[in-house]
Amino acid sequence: MIVQQYKEMLGAKSVIRTLSEAAAVRAKEIGPENVFDYSLGNPSVPAPPCLKEALLSLLENQDPMSLHGYSPTLGIPSVKEAIAESLNERFDMHYGPEHIFPVSAAAAAIAHALRAVSEPGDEVLTFAPFFPEYHPYVDLTGAVLKVVPADTAAFQINFEAFSRMLNEKTAAVLINTPNNPSGAVYSEETLTKLADILSARQKEYGHDIFLISDEPYREIVFDGKKQPYVSKFYANTISCYSFSKSLSLPGERIGYLAVNPACPDAATIVNMCGQISRGIGHNCPTSLMQLAVAKVLDQTADFSIYEKNRNLIYDCLTDIGFEVVKPAGTFYIFPKALEEDAVAFCQKALAYDLVLVPADTFGCPGYFRMAYCVATEKVERSLPVFRRFAREVYGK
Amino acid sequence: MIVQQYKEMLGAKSVIRTLSEAAAVRAKEIGPENVFDYSLGNPSVPAPPCLKEALLSLLENQDPMSLHGYSPTLGIPSVKEAIAESLNERFDMHYGPEHIFPVSAAAAAIAHALRAVSEPGDEVLTFAPFFPEYHPYVDLTGAVLKVVPADTAAFQINFEAFSRMLNEKTAAVLINTPNNPSGAVYSEETLTKLADILSARQKEYGHDIFLISDEPYREIVFDGKKQPYVSKFYANTISCYSFSKSLSLPGERIGYLAVNPACPDAATIVNMCGQISRGIGHNCPTSLMQLAVAKVLDQTADFSIYEKNRNLIYDCLTDIGFEVVKPAGTFYIFPKALEEDAVAFCQKALAYDLVLVPADTFGCPGYFRMAYCVATEKVERSLPVFRRFAREVYGK
Numbered sequence: 001m002i003v004q005q006y007k008e009m010l011g012a013k014s015v016i017r018t019l020s021e022a023a024a025v026r027a028k029e030i031g032p033e034n035v036f037d038y039s040l041g042n043p044s045v046p047a048p049p050c051l052k053e054a055l056l057s058l059l060e061n062q063d064p065m066s067l068h069g070y071s072p073t074l075g076i077p078s079v080k081e082a083i084a085e086s087l088n089e090r091f092d093m094h095y096g097p098e099h100i101f102p103v104s105a106a107a108a109a110i111a112h113a114l115r116a117v118s119e120p121g122d123e124v125l126t127f128a129p130f131f132p133e134y135h136p137y138v139d140l141t142g143a144v145l146k147v148v149p150a151d152t153a154a155f156q157i158n159f160e161a162f163s164r165m166l167n168e169k170t171a172a173v174l175i176n177t178p179n180n181p182s183g184a185v186y187s188e189e190t191l192t193k194l195a196d197i198l199s200a201r202q203k204e205y206g207h208d209i210f211l212i213s214d215e216p217y218r219e220i221v222f223d224g225k226k227q228p229y230v231s232k233f234y235a236n237t238i239s240c241y242s243f244s245k246s247l248s249l250p251g252e253r254i255g256y257l258a259v260n261p262a263c264p265d266a267a268t269i270v271n272m273c274g275q276i277s278r279g280i281g282h283n284c285p286t287s288l289m290q291l292a293v294a295k296v297l298d299q300t301a302d303f304s305i306y307e308k309n310r311n312l313i314y315d316c317l318t319d320i321g322f323e324v325v326k327p328a329g330t331f332y333i334f335p336k337a338l339e340e341d342a343v344a345f346c347q348k349a350l351a352y353d354l355v356l357v358p359a360d361t362f363g364c365p366g367y368f369r370m371a372y373c374v375a376t377e378k379v380e381r382s383l384p385v386f387r388r389f390a391r392e393v394y395g396k
Numbered sequence: 397m398i399v400q401q402y403k404e405m406l407g408a409k410s411v412i413r414t415l416s417e418a419a420a421v422r423a424k425e426i427g428p429e430n431v432f433d434y435s436l437g438n439p440s441v442p443a444p445p446c447l448k449e450a451l452l453s454l455l456e457n458q459d460p461m462s463l464h465g466y467s468p469t470l471g472i473p474s475v476k477e478a479i480a481e482s483l484n485e486r487f488d489m490h491y492g493p494e495h496i497f498p499v500s501a502a503a504a505a506i507a508h509a510l511r512a513v514s515e516p517g518d519e520v521l522t523f524a525p526f527f528p529e530y531h532p533y534v535d536l537t538g539a540v541l542k543v544v545p546a547d548t549a550a551f552q553i554n555f556e557a558f559s560r561m562l563n564e565k566t567a568a569v570l571i572n573t574p575n576n577p578s579g580a581v582y583s584e585e586t587l588t589k590l591a592d593i594l595s596a597r598q599k600e601y602g603h604d605i606f607l608i609s610d611e612p613y614r615e616i617v618f619d620g621k622k623q624p625y626v627s628k629f630y631a632n633t634i635s636c637y638s639f640s641k642s643l644s645l646p647g648e649r650i651g652y653l654a655v656n657p658a659c660p661d662a663a664t665i666v667n668m669c670g671q672i673s674r675g676i677g678h679n680c681p682t683s684l685m686q687l688a689v690a691k692v693l694d695q696t697a698d699f700s701i702y703e704k705n706r707n708l709i710y711d712c713l714t715d716i717g718f719e720v721v722k723p724a725g726t727f728y729i730f731p732k733a734l735e736e737d738a739v740a741f742c743q744k745a746l747a748y749d750l751v752l753v754p755a756d757t758f759g760c761p762g763y764f765r766m767a768y769c770v771a772t773e774k775v776e777r778s779l780p781v782f783r784r785f786a787r788e789v790y791g792k
Contacts, residue, residue: 171397
């Protein structure tokens with residue numbers, strides 16, 4: 001018989017998908033250029049030219065037998081070595097290739113990390129606002145996702161609530177900085193305090209609590225700043241990285257999991273990932289993409305467009321009178337809606353062809369997300385519409 | 397804490413890997429050209445030139461935003477359409493794109509299929525000899541793999557044992573034809589009888605029994621023959637296909653799952669796969685590979701080398717006096733060892749630099765597997781060594 005658990009999931013339609021479908025219908029009516037679709041977190045800048053060069057060079061110069069051949073279960077050694085070296089140089093870490101596990105992007109990294117350190121019934125804590133896919137990622141392993149309420153003042157961490165919710169059943173804490181949907185970048189102070197609390201609780205409970213750090217936006221930080229490297233703050237850290245956003249290739253499913261060498265089980269966890277792969281049908285990311293990204297590890301797409309869009313939108317929204325924390329990175333902004341019910345707010349915005357996502361499923365009701373990975377020209381045209389919407393509907 | 401289940405799996409070393417490591421050590425001593433390594437099922441013919449052309453053309457001509465962008469969860473529509481059309485034309489089927497789910501090769505296809513139709517505690521039946529990875533594939537879902545003893549006369553199906561082992565807990569039957577390790581190709585007669593039994597038992601038990609058909613060797617059949625298309629024989633069939641062998645690109649992790657449109661839940665199962673993906677971190681195979689294989693669906697690598705090797709080895713082994721069923725496809729041959737203990741037999745062969753795999757882990761003790769995806773020149777040099785080994789050790 002087909003399995004009810006998955007069949008029943010088909011009924012629940014994602015808010016983002018519903019909105020983006022409504023936007024597509026409207027685009028057919030009035031032309032896509034007139035729909036201001038801020039719903040999807042899809043990179044809007046092309047992959048850097050060096051990626052194409054790397055792919056072409058591999059295809060032209062490497063023997064197809066080795067190029068397209070099986071990757072070892074734990075990843076191609078030269079690729080693991082290159083990733084370790086790049087991380088060590090950039091973040092003053094001490095990774096060896098044995099601490100690196102290439103994966104099919106962040107979803108696969110998190111799938112492996114969760115299975116390595118949590119069992120059915122264990123609790124995994126995350127912080128609102130959070131990426132809604134964390135629910136299926138965690139729930140379908142049998143562990144239980146618990147959401148710590150947001151620190152809406154700065155979208156750092158609500159430590160008071162966090163300390164209260166940590167308990168003996170906590171196997172892992174899942175964080176995402178720079179954050180989808182808030183655009184917040186956890187500070188050194190936040191990460192230090194987080195590590196201190198986790199260290200104390202590990203001791204108190206007599207078991208490990210792992211920090212699973214979901215980092216696809218690590219490179220997208222504005223104003224010349226950088227994301228402090230999470231793993232530096234806490235030994236039991238599993239970093240889950242994806243090149244999807246940094247190289248603008250989300251369809252190519254390539255990233256890695258890196259376990260802090262200071263974690264006593266670091267190399268064992270990577271070896272365990274090879275076993276976990278057998279159960280979930282992972283079997284390495286593609287050889288071609290492993291070899292290609294290894295050639296362009298320290299490159300990124302051009303993120304200046306995201307920063308420009310952030311500035312335009314933030315200035316306009318604050319001018320209108322929105323309550324909004326200035327995003328320090330990513331391509332998201334997370335303002336408070338102009339009425340308590342963000343779903344109603346976004347519904348009303350839709351009448352102005354503004355496609356905004358209410359944040360209820362991000363664990364933060366009353367807020368909405370805008371993904372400003374769109375053309376700057378379109379952002380500019382949307383701002384007067386925003387002003388009109390706020391004035392006509394909310395008297396702002 | 398790290399999860400013991402996976403940690404404990406690290407202790408169990410694969411026989412194939414142990415042998416291939418011994419072969420690598422010996423290769424360093426006497427040169428790789430003098431080690432006759434028949435242990436690994438790694439394609440030995442290059443990908444066809446049309447694949448490289450397809451990849452280059454995509455990289456040169458397609459906008460990087462669409463080329464490397466997110467694939468929809470259920471696969472790229474044009475790719476699904478092309479796969480359905482190709483299958484319909486070749487096998488007289490009636491697939492629509494809604495019945496096709498692109499995956500990261502056969503391991504991922506099986507991971508999705510198992511989760512769609514079996515739950516923890518259910519039984520999944522397979523037939524010896526079988527690919528040993530079926531154990532982690534099934535065991536790690538919580539279902540239980542039961543192995544039907546081999547039909548050693550022809551390596552078709554031992555129906556007497558099968559009928560006895562089928563029961564109310566059977567959720568799925570997992571088959572692999574052309575077969576690794578036997579090289580057997582299930583006949584129309586075998587598939588008809590299998591379907592008849594399954595249909596009767598479905599009725600008797602009042603629930604579906606799915607046939608999961610693992611088909612990475614579907615195109616590698618010798619003597620101008622073809623593998624009868626499994627799904628034609630039984631409506632509740634989920635075909636798990638990989639291009640790894642047909643296009644010689646096992647590292648690129650690309651294949652698909654196709655559900656027979658005659659299965660009442662066909663489209664639902666594909667939709668469920670999209671949900672299963674969220675739990676196991678799959679999220680589609682790479683966009684580039686999806687688009688590339690869609691351009692070369694009806695092409696294959698040149699398999700004439702495998703057939704030539706099959707003939708050379710089969711003729712020599714039968715001449716020596718081995719009991720062996722002539723493989724009708726794949727790049728494996730599966731003879732009976734010259735003593736009851738195939739592990740001891742393979743150990744003795746190793747002293748002659750012949751790397752053979754005892755079939756205990758394939759569920760067929762007393763037999764051994766040779767993967768003849770090696771250069772024909774090497775096969776030719778190995779045959780006199782085989783003769784000397786059989787003569788000196790077994791007086792053949």
